[in-house]
Amino acid sequence: MRISELSRRSGVPVATIKYYLREDLLPKGAAVSTTQADYSEAHLQRLRLVRALVEVAEVPLARIRAVLAAVDNPDLDLHTVLGTAIFAMSATPESHPGDPAWDRAAEQTDALLAELDWRVTPDSPARVQLTRALAAMQALGRPATPEMLRGYASAAHQAAELDVACIDPEAPREEALLHAISLSALMEQSLSALRRLAQEDVSAARFGAAPARTGKGPGAR
Amino acid sequence: MRISELSRRSGVPVATIKYYLREDLLPKGAAVSTTQADYSEAHLQRLRLVRALVEVAEVPLARIRAVLAAVDNPDLDLHTVLGTAIFAMSATPESHPGDPAWDRAAEQTDALLAELDWRVTPDSPARVQLTRALAAMQALGRPATPEMLRGYASAAHQAAELDVACIDPEAPREEALLHAISLSALMEQSLSALRRLAQEDVSAARFGAAPARTGKGPGAR
Numbered sequence: 001m002r003i004s005e006l007s008r009r010s011g012v013p014v015a016t017i018k019y020y021l022r023e024d025l026l027p028k029g030a031a032v033s034t035t036q037a038d039y040s041e042a043h044l045q046r047l048r049l050v051r052a053l054v055e056v057a058e059v060p061l062a063r064i065r066a067v068l069a070a071v072d073n074p075d076l077d078l079h080t081v082l083g084t085a086i087f088a089m090s091a092t093p094e095s096h097p098g099d100p101a102w103d104r105a106a107e108q109t110d111a112l113l114a115e116l117d118w119r120v121t122p123d124s125p126a127r128v129q130l131t132r133a134l135a136a137m138q139a140l141g142r143p144a145t146p147e148m149l150r151g152y153a154s155a156a157h158q159a160a161e162l163d164v165a166c167i168d169p170e171a172p173r174e175e176a177l178l179h180a181i182s183l184s185a186l187m188e189q190s191l192s193a194l195r196r197l198a199q200e201d202v203s204a205a206r207f208g209a210a211p212a213r214t215g216k217g218p219g220a221r
Numbered sequence: 222m223r224i225s226e227l228s229r230r231s232g233v234p235v236a237t238i239k240y241y242l243r244e245d246l247l248p249k250g251a252a253v254s255t256t257q258a259d260y261s262e263a264h265l266q267r268l269r270l271v272r273a274l275v276e277v278a279e280v281p282l283a284r285i286r287a288v289l290a291a292v293d294n295p296d297l298d299l300h301t302v303l304g305t306a307i308f309a310m311s312a313t314p315e316s317h318p319g320d321p322a323w324d325r326a327a328e329q330t331d332a333l334l335a336e337l338d339w340r341v342t343p344d345s346p347a348r349v350q351l352t353r354a355l356a357a358m359q360a361l362g363r364p365a366t367p368e369m370l371r372g373y374a375s376a377a378h379q380a381a382e383l384d385v386a387c388i389d390p391e392a393p394r395e396e397a398l399l400h401a402i403s404l405s406a407l408m409e410q411s412l413s414a415l416r417r418l419a420q421e422d423v424s425a426a427r428f429g430a431a432p433a434r435t436g437k438g439p440g441a442r
Contacts, residue, residue: 118422126417160419189354196347198381201339
């Protein structure tokens with residue numbers, strides 16, 4: 001198909017497609033003339049993935065390249081590519097060893113993961129992300145309790161089982177990974193939105209039935 | 222205390238504190254001379270909240286002002302302020318009514334929330350955020366199934382109960398809200414990190430035991 005049809009079928013403007021081509025996020029089409037190229041269904045699928053990663057997952061371009069490189073690397077087994085993708089989709093925050101709040105938080109993270117016995121690599125960015133959030137709670141003087149962390153871990157594992165259940169290891173490799181990667185980001189958004197909606201429901205039940213936006217103040221806007 | 226001690230106790234650089242003062246994210250201290258001001262424990266607590274919202278929750282300054290305005294508004298009941306805060310902490314994405322994927326996703330959102338019977342306001346930003354993620358799945362040709370959404374909703378509600386359980390309605394109003402607002406953001410980060418760690422565990426169990434980063438390719442970096 002021509003770039004105009006690729007744009008129509010993907011809903012991505014031609015100018016954006018050309019930008020992705022320049023940025024090597026989308027492979028070049030087959031040249032049919034000096035000014036025209038022909039694009040395949042594979043281009044359409046890749047374009048939809050890139051769009052989802054940029055627009056929905058808000059993954060920086062540099063990290064999208066790493067994800068696509070893993071997807072396209074036939075030497076990697078499925079678990080490795082999934083791990084690569086999950087790692088690439090998350091930045092590793094700065095560590096602050098020696099800071100008392102950070103060190104207490106790092107102990108909480110290690111103790112929780114040891115207790116859960118999850119198979120996670122020591123250098124997983126998510127481990128540092130968890131420590132960073134727990135350190136901020138420590139600094140606020142409201143550290144997370146082990147019971148709280150066990151509860152979140154159970155909710156998170158329940159979600160992760162649904163995430164991974166969406167991956168079809170029998171499907172063509174690239175398709176399985178494209179979907180796994182984008183769905184992981186999209187499900188994170190869904191879960192986050194559902195949690196905010198659930199907070200409103202639980203808060204209404206616990207603190208009164210007034211809908212959250214009937215008050216005065218900024219929320220009423 | 223002087224600004225230097227405020228900086229030392231909060232771990233926030235003096236230059237950053239001065240920036241927050243200029244941006245009205247932190248109330249001015251009591252002037253003790255033309256060049257010095259005195260800051261209280263309340264300043265320290267507010268500074269820690271602002272820092273957590275900026276650094277950890279990554280809430281834009283303009284929305285932090287809305288959150289602080291709600292915290293400081295004595296006319297708002299606890300549920301209203303919590304709702305205001307949750308709303309202020311989430312941007313409302315653009316809607317695309319008329320787009321087939323969007324419209325199918327909006328139907329999924331409405332059907333799910335009707336089935337769950339959660340008390341959420343119709344204009345909750347999280348409702349649009351959920352629709353946006355579901356629309357992207359529709360566009361990928363991999364729509365979320367009702368079973369999947371029920372599963373995520375159950376995990377999200379489990380997390381939200383833990384979130385709200387952290388709020389002490391008997392505590393001094395400002396303190397309860399400061400903690401509720403920052404903890405909500407911090408718990409979102411914790412939950413997100415735990416989900417990524419759980420994905421690694423579930424993926425290892427399902428697709429092989431190789432740790433995610435032992436492969437070649439970008440993930441091995």
